[in-house]
Amino acid sequence: MSEYIERFRTSERVLHWVVTASFFTLLLTGLGLYSRLFHGYFGLFGGGMNAIFIHKISGVIFFFSSIYMYLNHKKDVSSFDEDDKLWIDKSGGYLSRDASHFNIGKYNPGQKLFALCIAAATAVLGVTGVIAWLPLYFPRFIVQVSLMMHSLFFIGSIMFVVVHVYLATIGNPGTIEAMLYGNVRKIWAKKHHPKWYKETTEPQ
Ligand code: HEM
Numbered sequence: 001m002s003e004y005i006e007r008f009r010t011s012e013r014v015l016h017w018v019v020t021a022s023f024f025t026l027l028l029t030g031l032g033l034y035s036r037l038f039h040g041y042f043g044l045f046g047g048g049m050n051a052i053f054i055h056k057i058s059g060v061i062f063f064f065s066s067i068y069m070y071l072n073h074k075k076d077v078s079s080f081d082e083d084d085k086l087w088i089d090k091s092g093g094y095l096s097r098d099a100s101h102f103n104i105g106k107y108n109p110g111q112k113l114f115a116l117c118i119a120a121a122t123a124v125l126g127v128t129g130v131i132a133w134l135p136l137y138f139p140r141f142i143v144q145v146s147l148m149m150h151s152l153f154f155i156g157s158i159m160f161v162v163v164h165v166y167l168a169t170i171g172n173p174g175t176i177e178a179m180l181y182g183n184v185r186k187i188w189a190k191k192h193h194p195k196w197y198k199e200t201t202e203p204q
Contacts, residue, residue, distance in 0.1 A: 003185055003187070004184065004186065005186050005200060007183060007189075008182050009182065012072065013179055013182055015068065015069050016069065016179055017179070018061065019062065019066050023157075025054060025055075026055060026059060028041055030154060034151060059126070059129050062122070062125075063126040066118065066119070067123070070122070076106045076112075077107055077116060080109055083104060084105075084108070084112070086103075087104060087108055087109050087110075088109050090102075092110055103194055104195055105199070107193075114164055117156075117160055118160065118161075124149060125153050127146075128146035128149045131143055175192075
């Protein structure tokens, strides 16, 4: 019997990596727009004009792929049950030494919150991005507020993504296999997502 269980289909993984690639392209092309300090990054794209062009293209890709990813797993991330509340009360066990075991489904509340925040940030970054792209079509005040919101949500998203990448790699060994190969070890699933493991393996 296999020691692995499927967590993500190929299409789900491809979508996640499209979101990731466009996110980091936006980050690198956007840094130079954010502050003069980072103008050096424009060199990676053959100058400022090219960087802005690539920023716009990757912005469109990120917007649609990220919203699509959210819609795909909306059912799994947008409701919190009693077991999730217990996880929240104990901060997921991250702040204590006792090895707490939570009856968690496909995603824990931290992951759900991350997915919801990224979806909200995608919407705000998309709308404010379009306003910054076409400034002549909007009142000056709206353009200025949009640019400020675009920067704030950009910084917030990076902070969330840094935590996400840490938890999905060295923070929780075995997790990255889910996004690389689509399968995780059963022992990993029983430890981190026991309710999901049970639902997936036992006939209802
Ligand atoms: C190198 C960068 C990244 C790595 C290594 C990574 C890794 C992962 C892994 C392993 C999972 C599956 C977690 C599980 O099965 O429980 C996951 C899920 C997810 N990733 Fe990423 N990811 C990266 C970048 C991103 C970015 C840039 C975004 C969005 C802007 C993102 C959004 C998500 C979402 C919404 C999920 C599902 C919910 C969650 O697990 O939190 N990821 N990622």
